[in-house]
Amino acid sequence: xxxxxxxxxxxxxxxxxxxxxxxxxxxxxxxxxxxxxxxxxxxxxxxxxxxxxxxxxxxxxxxxxxxxxxxxxxxxxxxxxxxxxxxxxxxxxxxxxxxxxxxxxxxxxxxxxxxxxxxxxxxxxxxxxxxxxxxxxxxxxxxxxxxxxxxxxxxxxxxxxxxxxxxxxxxxxxxxxxxxxxxxxxxxxxxxxxxxxxxxxxxxxxxxxxxxxxxxxxxxxxxxxxxxxxxxxxxxxxxxxxxxxxxxxxxxxxxxxxxxxxxxxxxxxxxxxxxxxxxxxxxxxx
Amino acid sequence: xxxxxxxxxxxxxxxxxxxxxxxxxxxxxxxxxxxxxxxxxxxxxxxxxxxxxxxxxxxxxxxxxxxxxxxxxxxxxxxxxxxxxxxxxxxxxxxxxxxxxxxxxxxxxxxxxxxxxxxxxxxxxxxxxxxxxxxxxxxxxxxxxxxxxxxxxxxxxxxxxxxxxxxxxxxxxxxxxxxxxxxxxxxxxxxxxxxxxxxxxxxxxxxxxxxxxxxxxxxxxxxxxxxxxxxxxxxxxxxxxxxxxxxxxxxxxxxxxxxxxxxxxxxxxxxxxxxxxxxxxxxxxx
Numbered sequence: 093x094x095x096x097x098x099x100x101x102x103x104x105x106x107x108x109x110x111x112x113x114x115x116x117x118x119x120x121x122x123x124x125x126x127x128x129x130x131x132x133x134x135x136x137x138x139x140x141x142x143x144x145x146x147x148x149x150x151x152x153x154x155x156x157x158x159x160x161x162x163x164x165x166x167x168x169x170x171x172x173x174x175x176x177x178x179x180x181x182x183x184x185x186x187x188x189x190x191x192x193x194x195x196x197x198x199x200x201x202x203x204x205x206x207x208x209x210x211x212x213x214x215x216x217x218x219x220x221x222x223x224x225x226x227x228x229x230x231x232x233x234x235x236x237x238x239x240x241x242x243x244x245x246x247x248x249x250x251x252x253x254x255x256x257x258x259x260x261x262x263x264x265x266x267x268x269x270x271x272x273x274x275x276x277x278x279x280x281x282x283x284x285x286x287x288x289x290x291x292x293x294x295x296x297x298x299x300x301x302x303x304x305x306x307x308x309x310x311x312x313x314x315x316x317x318x319x320x321x322x323x324x325x326x327x328x329x330x331x332x333x334x335x336x337x338x339x340x341x342x343x344x345x346x347x348x349x350x351x352x353x354x355x356x357x358x359x360x361x362x363x364x365x366x367x368x369x370x371x372x373x374x375x376x377x378x
Numbered sequence: 379x380x381x382x383x384x385x386x387x388x389x390x391x392x393x394x395x396x397x398x399x400x401x402x403x404x405x406x407x408x409x410x411x412x413x414x415x416x417x418x419x420x421x422x423x424x425x426x427x428x429x430x431x432x433x434x435x436x437x438x439x440x441x442x443x444x445x446x447x448x449x450x451x452x453x454x455x456x457x458x459x460x461x462x463x464x465x466x467x468x469x470x471x472x473x474x475x476x477x478x479x480x481x482x483x484x485x486x487x488x489x490x491x492x493x494x495x496x497x498x499x500x501x502x503x504x505x506x507x508x509x510x511x512x513x514x515x516x517x518x519x520x521x522x523x524x525x526x527x528x529x530x531x532x533x534x535x536x537x538x539x540x541x542x543x544x545x546x547x548x549x550x551x552x553x554x555x556x557x558x559x560x561x562x563x564x565x566x567x568x569x570x571x572x573x574x575x576x577x578x579x580x581x582x583x584x585x586x587x588x589x590x591x592x593x594x595x596x597x598x599x600x601x602x603x604x605x606x607x608x609x610x611x612x613x614x615x616x617x618x619x620x621x622x623x624x625x626x627x628x629x630x631x632x633x634x635x636x637x638x639x640x641x642x643x644x645x646x647x648x649x650x651x652x653x654x655x656x657x658x659x660x661x662x663x664x
Binding site: 148151154155174177178181182184185186187189191193222224275276279282283286287289290292293294295297300303304306307357358359360362364367368370371374376377 | 434437440441460463464467468470471472473475477479508510561562565568569572573575576578579581583586589590592593643644645646648650653654656657660662663
């Protein structure tokens with residue numbers, strides 16, 4: 093039975109990872125705009141809503157509320173994790189955003205359990221946290237490289253599900269997004285990075301090595317979607333061949349999530365009338 | 379002698395704290411636009427330049443460069459520290475921004491030297507750090523509250539100057555901004571917070587207590603400007619009664635600073651032609 097007056101969850105429903113982890117066409121629009129100019133216009137108005145919701149969440153946190161949002165971005169190289177941060181999180185007040193990018197763990201990080209460095213970057217109350225790659229790399233990469241036994245893999249799925257349950261219990265709503273691109277589009281984006289000197293820094297020869305394992309990565313992602321898409325921390329698959337669609341979709345996922353959270357500006361912990369009266373009596377210092 | 383071909387430092391020169399710490403009129407434009415519509419238009423184009431410079435700084439950091447920028451925002455309550463973060467830092471990619479707000483130290487923080495919590499929030503290479511209040515609170519507040527002897531004060535000035543020298547040596551350019559508002563404007567802004575429920579959370583009855591020490595705070599700020607405005611970490615005084623002017627001025631201070639730093643997209647650490655050739659031979663995975 094559909095909720096009658098609840099916030100829309102149209103985009104979340106349409107993009108939620110299928111139980112069998114079948115993936116939509118990376119160039120299609122399972123929901124929302126199918127033309128670029130309409131998508132860009134919709135992102136503009138989405139920006140205003142997102143900023144207003146984020147401000148309320150932030151204010152709620154300042155007022156003692158314990159809730160936060162964590163956006164987890166995963167996807168193959170060039171899938172647009174950085175672009176999403178720039179164009180979607182760039183719509184809201186940087187005061188309320190905590191960004192953390194996770195590269196291959198350093199030797200010092202490897203001496204800790206893999207969730208150690210993740211926990212250190214969790215958003216505090218009122219924040220929207222953004223993980224550009226995440227603890228999911230600790231399943232995907234070693235799996236593709238043949239470094240995890242099936243048992244270890246299962247243990248990690250269970251650990252991650254327990255970790256995300258713990259986050260939910262603590263007030264953090266986890267929104268997991270798989271930016272789904274086609275290998276053809278990746279090839280174009282890699283080329284673009286090699287013909288523009290101002291983009292060289294985004295290119296890494298290791299990207300080709302990862303690309304050569306494309307099918308293995310898709311299989312690893314499919315397993316991740318199957319094993320770790322839970323009701324408290326579902327995965328959304330965003331077709332990401334078109335950047336404007338990706339931006340629109342991630343913005344809407346955040347908006348729907350925040351609308352459901354319905355963050356509240358805190359009640360004053362002081363007497364408003366009394367303070368106003370005091371202000372009236374206040375002079376201007378010499 | 380003026381530099382012939384160097385980047386402009388017109389705004390930095392005009393707003394740099396005077397040696398005798400005399401302050402400009404908080405409602406005037408010592409440099410730049412004096413009308414709101416022109417100021418807003420200029421902020422738009424400033425946004426593009428700032429974003430481009432910030433991207434280069436970020437890329438430089440990824441490429442192994444060690445430089446970063448730290449924007450320190452100080453000012454009386456309602457002077458617009460948060461608004462500056464939202465409207466100026468909101469112009470750039472959140473990936474490259476590290477925001478830290480410093481409230482009154484907690485009991486746990488008080489058990490450490492006052493610079494301890496500050497150091498933990500310093501930007502890493504490639505980032506623009508933003509301090510919303512800072513180590514300067516550790517001089518201003520105890521001074522006004524009569525908790526620092528003249529000797530202790532002098533020691534803190536010296537410690538802070540040494541700290542900022544250390545930052546400069548380590549590659550961090552510190553840009554210190556005093557958002558200068560009038561007590562009349564503060565009164566209006568405090569009132570606005572009390573008549574709009576969505577702004578209650580920004581109001582704190584303690585703000586009136588601080589306001590009652592307005593003259594003492596202005597004196598404390600004047601001393602801070604005199605004692606800690608150094609060539610490597612100068613103070614800028616931004617007239618902040620008009621929000622659009624404040625935003626424009628802080629954006630320009632950052633742009634001039636970054637233009638002088640002239641961050642460079644890193645040279646590729648791989649053979650571009652060889653990688654392009656490899657890409658040409660790469661097929662599309664099944």
